[in-house]
Amino acid sequence: MKVTLRNYQETAVTSLRMEYMRGRKSVLFVLPTGGGKTVVFSYITERAAVLGNRVCILVHRQELVDQTSRTLQEIGVDHGIIAAGYRQDFSLGVQVASVQTLARRLHLVPAGFFQLIVMDEAHHAVAGSWAKVIAHYADAKILGVTASPERFDGRGLGDKFQAMVLGPDAAWLESQGFLAPARYFIPPGMGIDWNGLKHRGGDIDEREAARAIMAHREAIAGPVTQYQAHLAGSTAIAFCCTVEHAQLVARGFNEAGITAAVLDGTLDRLTRRRRIEGLATGEIQVLTSCQVISEGTDVPSVGGCLLLRPTDSLSLYLQQVGRCLRPAPGKTHAVILDMVGNVAKHGFHTDPREWSLEGRKKRQASSAPAIRECPGCYAALPAATRVCPECGHVFTTDTQDHGAEQLGTALLVEVSEEERHRIAAQKRREVGKARTLEELEAIAAQRGYRPGWAHYVWQSRQAKRRAIG
Secondary structure (H helix, E strand, O other): OOOOOOHHHHHHHHHHHHHHHOOOOEEEEEOOOOOOHHHHHHHHHHHHHHOOOOEEEEEOOHHHHHHHHHHHHHOOOOOEEEOOOOOOOOOOOEEEEEHHHHHHOHHHOOOOOOOEEEEEOHHHOOOHHHHHHHHHOOOOEEEEEEOOOOOOOOEOOOOOOOEEEEOOOHHHHHHOOOOOOEEEEOOOOOOOOHHHOOEEOOEEOHHHHHHHHHOOOHHHHHHHHHHHHHOOOOOEEEEOOOHHHHHHHHHHHHHOOOOEEEEEOOOOHHHHHHHHHHHHHOOOOEEEEEOOOOOOOOOOOOOEEEEOOOOOOHHHHHHHHHHHOOOOOOOOOEEEEEOOOHHHHHOOOOOOOOOOOOEOOOOOHHHOOOEEEOOOOOEEEEOOOOEOOOOOOEOOOOOOOOOOOOOOHHHHHHOOHHHHHHHHHHHHHHHHHOOOHHHHHHHHHHHOOOOHHHHHHHHHHHHHHHHHO
16 A cells, blocks of 8 residues: 655644755654654665665654554565564565664674664654664764653753754644644642652652552542543543552542553563553543553554653653654544643743754743643643633632732742742642532632632532542
8 A cells, every 4th residue: 555645744744854964874864752663664664675675664653663564564665573572584585673682682683684773753763772773873873853852851952863853843834733622630639749759760769659649548539520520421541650659549449430551661562552542432431540551552542641740851752742642533532631840840831932953041930831720620721711611710810820819810920839829829739638529619709710619629529539538
């Protein structure tokens, strides 16, 4: 079957060819998750193979091996697979390789064997196995593809790629129907100061975050309650901190009668594949994941995601959100439930961003994204929103629903990220201390919230208590 490229994909292919014609040896292609990166590099692979070049597509997870192999099969490209559990066939000019497996088998594949190396999820290019493979095939051209062209700590990829080709951004893809629109919600958090957690490897320490989360009953009840409120009947992916955290969340869903399963790196290939297929068919309603499914998993029918792992990494955040944005028949939108403050930290996936091979400078406090939180339904909205599209709450100019009431709406963008988090946490603690509906109604009156806010919070609490039993 011949590959049919969308107009912007054709433009990307032309731009990539031009970079190589200019003498570039390594080029990075950037396209948001769901925009069709696999289609683009599969087309380039097929064209290169027709011209007699040997191509290796490098991936770092088993799910990506399977996904890439299926795409090549669909377009009629014969290929071999270099991965554990597969029979090697080096007579074929195209190979899909697990980077870890190929790094161990380099002695079997001569240095000049491949003329083109395609690196999927190329923001991982700095890892040891990737560097080892690229060094071995030093004469091959390199094509990197990614949705987020920076390391997870924000540093750029200029030391690995000589040029970068940018595809259309997420906002344009959504406006053209290539991505599903998203609705964001910031449910009441677990009262944890994420800024106070230790960091490891440039991001919040996952194990410490998991311990902080699991010390609260919200770790079980919160995700279930919010799923029931916003995603009931849909499938969803919950991004967790550790395997233990993922197991705890899955148990909470199952005890509430919502079929859930865990996906993590300790499972064998067949089990992981079956659970992803179960999510696609709806047999599994919620898949709780620890580090496995934030990249490369293509299940368009997924209705939303639950962000249960706090992260300072814009790259990781965008990868996770992107898992539920693919359009599908009957899918009108995706729902993103952020219970750990990632949206306030990184903004919406459709926000304009200036990507650079040099990476981003350390973010200044004043550059924090301006996100407004609706006190009526907890929808996360652009700062300029006047009326909440979810519940109809009317924002006024003399009150600040996400920041300090003393500052006006016009000053929202000037409130530092740290200050906004502190104020929001303080307000949530006040709500948490309210023990009766009357006390909640008093808070609503003091803050100028709509009357329905107190009842919404009260009913959510009752649902949580029933879920815990």
